[in-house]
């Protein structure tokens with residue numbers, strides 16, 4: 001008899017699928033469209049790693065399962081080929097990204113085919129190709145048209161030794177990853193998208209999205225809603241007014257000084273002559289620091305400006321300081337400092353000997369109870385206001401509202417909601433990305449490139465490396481950036497920065513159904529049919545940026561009338577990670593797994609199933625070298641059972657009962673990404689079919705072939721053909737189960753201890769010895785005879801359990 005040979009079966013079916021276009025979606029005429037999306041890879045290495053395969057296998061199973069239960073599934077894939085990952089990889093291996101990327105894409109594609117994914121390759125996208133990034137530039141222009149793209153000076157990480165801009169990923173603990181020099185901030189004019197305007201919508205829609213809870217929570221934290229007030233303080237003897245953002249308006253009577261961020265625009269005008277040189281020196285130092293260490297620094301530093309503000313509640317003059325613990329990017333870039341109740345303010349007040357006043361007290365504290373050596377930060381309902389004039393005795397929560405209303409009445413402020421979410425900086429001073437489609441003209445300003453002139457092609461330049469000049473590589477190429485102004489025709493200059501890779505991936509799901517169209521970014525009818533995406537599966541490392549940017553771009557395109565939905569992914573599930581012996585896989589640890597090698601030795605089907613068997617898909621698991629043979633044995637037995645199956649006579653009713661339970665279980669688990677338990681159920685069923693090396697009946701194994709198809713697609717097709725079917729098993733549907741067969745048959749099991757009958761327990765007829773043992777000892781009348789650890793257990797199914805102690 002023919003043994004199971006994945007080396008011949010797998011290429012055979014891969015060729016058939018291509019020839020018969022099995023994986024092509026019915027893009028124009030689907031009855032039940034289902035868009036199954038997996039996060040596309042960065043082709044920034046020689047090939048797929050096991051983590052990619054783990055992720056893709058799980059999505060592929062989901063897509064194939066949905067096809068089997070009757071959907072018209074569209075599962076495309078492409079490559080996130082532009083950006084820093086690919087560019088850095090090219091730099092590392094000493095190649096040009098424009099030559100290297102297509103090779104990497106080729107390698108990835110070959111491996112993806114080898115693994116047997118049900119991908120509609122006809123609709124592939126590659127973000128580094130002009131037929132794609134033409135439309136990325138179009139997306140930029142839509143935002144520009146809506147007033148959602150603007151330019152401002154913003155800090156970039158700058159290495160003073162390498163004299164180059166660094167991406168955040170290249171800064172480690174405030175130091176340049178290349179040379180170890182402390183990174184500074186430099187201010188460059190950059191393009192931003194106004195994502196912060198969308199913060200309320202990005203937050204509230206999370207309430208109804210069907211997403212993994214961890215992912216939703218990560219987005220909520222990132223958006224960072226904060227309810228408070230903006231309060232205005234007059235500067236004594238001057239016309240300036242300073243607005244602060246606070247979440248604790250109730251503590252205003254304890255505000256004993258103000259602090260401005262060193263970059264605050266009012267610093268220059270309010271600083272007194274006596275303080276001017278100290279202030280300037282401090283500002284100079286602060287701009288040199290990178291933001292990350294500024295936020296985390298413990299030591300409080302600052303300088304007095306010489307100016308005073310009037311506390312609107314107490315009427316007192318309070319000093320105005322500058323300090324780097326106040327950030328220009330958040331709130332208004334200014335705070336009222338309440339050292340009695342805020343830790344940072346308390347530490348600062350200690351260092352500079354500023355007054356500390358208690359204005360909140362717990363139930364067991366008085367207005368004059370000393371604060372001791374820390375701020376009192378409790379704000380629960382048992383805390384009351386003290387030393388706060390007319391508000392004494394109010395609970396914090398009520399006081400927040402009442403104090404804000406009182407200050408608002410006096411013209412000193414208003415309640416506001418603040419979000420931590422910053423606008424999205426999309427400028428990159430690098431080479432490998434889509435040129436931002438803007439032309440600068442002396443007369444006309446920043447002119448968007450007319451849509452009819454897209455794409456602005458990225459030229460091939462040999463000197464693509466970021467270098468000491470600190471300017472974008474494209475800015476070294478006058479022959480490229482010198483162009484006539486689209487509006488007036490005068491000499492003008494192209495923008496020489498490229499856009500962020502996250503912009504490429506923020507709309508790619510819209511492109512897939514229309515990937516072959518070069519006249520529109522996405523076809524209206526196809527978009528209506530296929531979007532929003534029904535199921536999106538990917539890594540939680542993209543929980544924040546990629547998923548948030550995609551949601552934002554979708555909302556903008558909806559508001560501009562290009563699409564009619566505002567959330568791109570109806571359902572999102574984060575998969576877990578595969579690690580090795582508790583550690584991340586890395587070349588330096590020498591614990592990298594080469595998936596090709598495993599697929600070669602065991603077959604792609606066995607490797608897919610093995611990866612899914614390592615742990616729950618949404619949690620991931622530890623990769624072990626042992627164990628794949630167990631999965632392979634299951635496939636061997638499945639193949640043998642199908643090959644030898646008899647058609648005459650009737651199937652074993654016990655096996656059939658088990659079959660119906662297995663269909664139910666595998667269906668439920670496959671729908672919920674519970675792949676490891678689905679596989680376990682199929683293995684258990686296989687044991688029942690092959691019990692005592694019996695020959696299976698066709699009716700016992702045929703439905704199993706359908707159940708296993710999403711997991712081991714090549715073998716399933718081969719079995720299906722062997723069973724005499726013409727078409728693909730993926731068009732055969734999902735077997736149904738008979739509810740009547742699910743009712744557990746129960747039997748009375750006699751329980752003996754050391755050969756003496758001690759009781760009877762009622763159990764499912766197909767119970768195993770371990771489970772029977774558990775049930776027996778949970779019966780008190782039996783348990784009292786079982787003293788010590790049992791030495792031996794004799795189990796006769798449906799009849800007897802004898803425990804020897």
Ligand code: ANZ
Nearest residue numbers: 226245246247248251325326327330331333338341342
């Ligand atoms: C007075 C006060 C008293 C504050 C008190 C806190 C406790 P979240 O919740 O994160 O929004 N703050 C405001 N803008 C800041 C900035 N640009 N840089 C640094 N700190 C800033 O935090 C809001 C609180 O953070 C604000 O409320 C303000 O300090 C500070 F007992 O104002 B609070």
Ligand code: ZN
Nearest residue numbers: 441444485488
């Ligand atoms: Zn012009």
